[in-house]
Amino acid sequence: MPKYSFRLNGERVQVDAPADLAALWTLRDKLGVTGPKYGCGINVCKACTSLVDGKAFNPCATNTSDLQGRDITTIEGLADGDVLHPVQEAWLEQDVPQCGYCQPGQIMSAVDLLRRTSNPTDAEIDAIENVCRCGTYFRVRQAIKSAAAKIQAAGGVDVAGLAPGAGGGAVSASDVSAPVEVAAGSSALAATGGAGTVAAAGAAVVGAGAVAAKVAEHLREQDGPAPA
Ligand code: FES
C-alpha cells in the first residue's frame, strides 16, 4: 500500500492508504482526526470542510494521494494551544451550535472566508454552502461578523499568523522528509447529535482536548453540568 506524507495540524505525518481512499477516511479512521464530519460523501453538505494549504477543501471528495506534501488543517488544529481562534471565540460568544454536527465544517468555512475577505457582506456569507439541519444560519452570520471584527482589531492577522487572503503555503518536500506517526484519536471529540449534547457540540466546535475543557466550563455556566 502506498505511503503518503503531509503536514496535519502542524505535525508531519505518514500514512499507508490506497491512493483513491477518500481523504476523509484517512483523516478519521487512520489518523484519528474526527473533527471533519461525514454528511454526504459527495461534496455537497460541507460537514467535512477542512483547509489544504490554507484554503477550504472537502476531504470526502479528495483522494488520499492528493494530500501528499500538503499542509492540512482540521478543526483540531485551529486553536493555538489554549488560545482559541477568533472564529471559535465568536462561535462560543454567539452560542452558534445546536446539535453541533455541522459546526466544525461551518467554522472552517468561516475561517476560509475571512482569509479571503476581511469584512464579508451578507451576500458573501450567504454564499457559504455548508448545510445545517438545525438552522443555525442566523447565528453563523452573526459569529462571522463578530470574528471579522476581532481579526481586524488584532491587526488583520488571525491566530494562525495568516493575514486574510494570504493562504497557508504549500509544504515543501523537505518539510515532509522525516514524517512522524500521529497518535490515533489524540484530540477529537465527536458531537453525537442526540438530545442533551450541547457540551459535546461545543467540544466538536473546538476539537482539542484542553480547549474542549474550556468550552465545557463555559457551557456549564450556562446550562448546568455537561453530560459525561
Ligand atoms: S461529507 Fe464532505 S461535503 Fe458532505
Ligand code: FES
Ligand atoms: S446540523 Fe448544524 S447545529 Fe445541528
